[in-house]
Amino acid sequence: MSKPLLEVRELSRRFGGLLAVDRVSFAVQPGEIFGLIGPNGAGKTTLFNLISGTTAPSGGAVLWQGTPITGQAPDRLNRLGLARTFQNLRLFEGLSVLENLLVALQRHPRSSALDGLLGTARHRRAERQRLDTAWQLLQELGLAALAERRAGTLAYGDRRRLEMARALATRPQLLLLDEPAAGLNPAEKDQLGELISALRQRHQLSVLIIEHHVPLLMRLCDRLAVLDFGVRIALGSPEQVRRDPKVIEAYLGSGSNAGGRAP
Amino acid sequence: MIDNGLLVQMLIGALLGLSVYLPLAAGQLSLATPAFYAVGGTLAALLSTRWSALGATAAGTLPLGSLVLELLLGGLLAGLLALLVGRLVLRLQGIYLAIATIALVEILRVAILNLPFTGGAVGIFGIPQPFATAAGYVLPALALLALAGWWCQRLEGMPLGRAMAAIRDDELAARCMGIDTTNVKLSAFVLSAVLAGSTGALAAHFLNTWNARQGSFDVSITTLAFVVLGGSRSWLGPVVGGLLLTALPELLRPVGDVRLVLFGLVILLGPVLAPQGLITPALLARLGRWGEEKER
Numbered sequence: 001m002s003k004p005l006l007e008v009r010e011l012s013r014r015f016g017g018l019l020a021v022d023r024v025s026f027a028v029q030p031g032e033i034f035g036l037i038g039p040n041g042a043g044k045t046t047l048f049n050l051i052s053g054t055t056a057p058s059g060g061a062v063l064w065q066g067t068p069i070t071g072q073a074p075d076r077l078n079r080l081g082l083a084r085t086f087q088n089l090r091l092f093e094g095l096s097v098l099e100n101l102l103v104a105l106q107r108h109p110r111s112s113a114l115d116g117l118l119g120t121a122r123h124r125r126a127e128r129q130r131l132d133t134a135w136q137l138l139q140e141l142g143l144a145a146l147a148e149r150r151a152g153t154l155a156y157g158d159r160r161r162l163e164m165a166r167a168l169a170t171r172p173q174l175l176l177l178d179e180p181a182a183g184l185n186p187a188e189k190d191q192l193g194e195l196i197s198a199l200r201q202r203h204q205l206s207v208l209i210i211e212h213h214v215p216l217l218m219r220l221c222d223r224l225a226v227l228d229f230g231v232r233i234a235l236g237s238p239e240q241v242r243r244d245p246k247v248i249e250a251y252l253g254s255g256s257n258a259g260g261r262a263p
Numbered sequence: 264m265i266d267n268g269l270l271v272q273m274l275i276g277a278l279l280g281l282s283v284y285l286p287l288a289a290g291q292l293s294l295a296t297p298a299f300y301a302v303g304g305t306l307a308a309l310l311s312t313r314w315s316a317l318g319a320t321a322a323g324t325l326p327l328g329s330l331v332l333e334l335l336l337g338g339l340l341a342g343l344l345a346l347l348v349g350r351l352v353l354r355l356q357g358i359y360l361a362i363a364t365i366a367l368v369e370i371l372r373v374a375i376l377n378l379p380f381t382g383g384a385v386g387i388f389g390i391p392q393p394f395a396t397a398a399g400y401v402l403p404a405l406a407l408l409a410l411a412g413w414w415c416q417r418l419e420g421m422p423l424g425r426a427m428a429a430i431r432d433d434e435l436a437a438r439c440m441g442i443d444t445t446n447v448k449l450s451a452f453v454l455s456a457v458l459a460g461s462t463g464a465l466a467a468h469f470l471n472t473w474n475a476r477q478g479s480f481d482v483s484i485t486t487l488a489f490v491v492l493g494g495s496r497s498w499l500g501p502v503v504g505g506l507l508l509t510a511l512p513e514l515l516r517p518v519g520d521v522r523l524v525l526f527g528l529v530i531l532l533g534p535v536l537a538p539q540g541l542i543t544p545a546l547l548a549r550l551g552r553w554g555e556e557k558e559r
Contacts, residue, residue, distance in 0.1 A: 052439060054435060054438075054439070073438065074435070074438040074439045075438045075439070075440075075441050075442055075443050075444065078438075078439055078440060078441035079441045083439070083440075083441075084439055086436070086439075090433045090435065090436035090439075091432075091433070091436070092428065092429045092432040092433060092436065092437075093432055093433075094428070094431070094432050095425075095428055095429070095432065099425060099428070102425055103425045103426060103428070103429040103437070103440060103442070104440045104441070106422035106425060106426060106441075106442065107422075107441060111422065113421065113422075113423050113450070116417060116418075116420075116421035116422065116423065117414065117417055117421070119417065123421075127420070166440065167440075169440075170440055170441050
């Protein structure tokens with residue numbers, strides 16, 4: 001197998017007495033869609049925050065193409081090629097849809113503040129390129145008609161897609177999606193799977209995805225890891241994971257506590 | 264009713280309003296503007312009274328070129344100070360940043376009051392005048408304001424300005440989009456300082472005397488009121504706020520110290536009556552449409 005794009009090695013995070021993530025290891029291969037599932041409170045989002053640099057790990061390592069990147073700042077990680085969305089949506093709500101993308105495109109291409117101040121040809125060219133890319137992304141994600149709207153006024157499904165567009169605008173190699181289907185209606189959930197597959201193709205992405213909607217992940221992912229109480233209890237293809245007795249127990253509970261937690 | 268002297272004061276008010284606005288546009292509530300204003304003013308007062316190469320005469324005149332040089336040096340020194348201090352204080356957020364910047368204002372005020380060469384409580388007086396009358400200062404103040412306004416306008420269509428707006432909306436999300444938020448906040452802070460420093464250099468000549476009271480906590484609150492009243496969503500807001508609030512107490516001079524109460528009332532009532540200030544994006548959009556219709 002080729003060198004993994006992202007490798008998580010024995011990663012842990014402790015919040016006081018709670019071990020939210022307990023020595024979790026897995027690797028995401030280039031081009032792969034890797035799913036992360038688990039019951040509520042299993043530590044999925046914490047693990048995401050550790051990988052994307054918004055929370056510092058208590059132990060373990062994160063490797064990017066074999067190089068350690070543990071504990072680096074989120075902006076540096078983004079510039080390496082790792083972009084994320086947020087479970088609770090963190091758009092720039094006061095800015096327009098188009099401006100949300102332009103913010104994310106500010107390094108593609110780069111232009112200096114002096115160029116901008118003087119309005120040089122280089123600055124105008126860079127701005128045109130940014131606008132072109134932004135419009136392409138808006139069209140790709142079906143947001144073009146909303147370009148001038150303030151992000152804070154969008155419908156929920158549109159906001160989710162804008163977050164994905166904004167993350168894509170930073171030209172990542174790895175896209176981290178934190179519950180992209182949360183709050184979507186069934187039709188939108190179906191479209192989401194197709195959208196993610198299409199985006200992987202067109203942008204040569206690897207995707208690491210947290211999701212509660214298990215059928216979506218079973219269809220979409222090449223491999224899955226299952227977390228329960230911060231521990232990785234299973235890893236493998238959707239078929240392997242589905243049959244794993246530990247997974248069934250975590251989701252359905254063992255005999256005495258049947259039906260405790262639904263997937 | 265508004266003479267040239269008051270007009271210059273109003274323009275200086277607008278410039279200081281812009282200086283408070285710049286960090287605020289990146290979501291940073293800095294009250295350090297008077298500190299940088301004092302740095303520029305003190306530097307200009309010292310240079311023009313002590314450094315004969317600037318060409319100050321016994322009659323108290325100063326070549327125009329020397330004024331321009333002082334504006335540059337005042338801005339530069341204030342900018343350098345902001346670069347040093349900013350690295351430290353911009354780690355703080357919200358009200359803690361505001362308190363740290365108030366401390367900076369106080370430190371500089373006490374330093375200027377006690378340094379052996381800044382004239383103590385009396386300050387520096389007899390500062391040479393590049394212009395014979397107050398009317399002469401209108402043009403340079405207007406030019407400085409036009410330059411600052413133009414720069415703020417350009418900022419909105421530039422990566423730096425957009426990054427500032429993004430940080431104001433959601434700093435963590437901005438970081439996750441690859442924006443070096445520390446650098447962007449520092450840039451806004453330094454720009455604010457340069458503007459305040461140059462304004463101070465101009466004000467020192469206009470006022471003819473300069474002392475530690477020019478850069479005090481009162482000025483922090485006054486300049487903040489400019490932005491609160493005018494609005495912080497467009498650079499035009501603090502300009503309008505600065506012009507209005509500087510003119511008002513002068514026009515109400517007969518009522519005396521009540522003007523301080525007035526500022527307090529504006530800070531209190533402003534957010535209640537006009538939460539976004541006088542100049543809001545909605546108002547600008549309406550004006551834009553109106554302008555288009557008139558052109559037709």
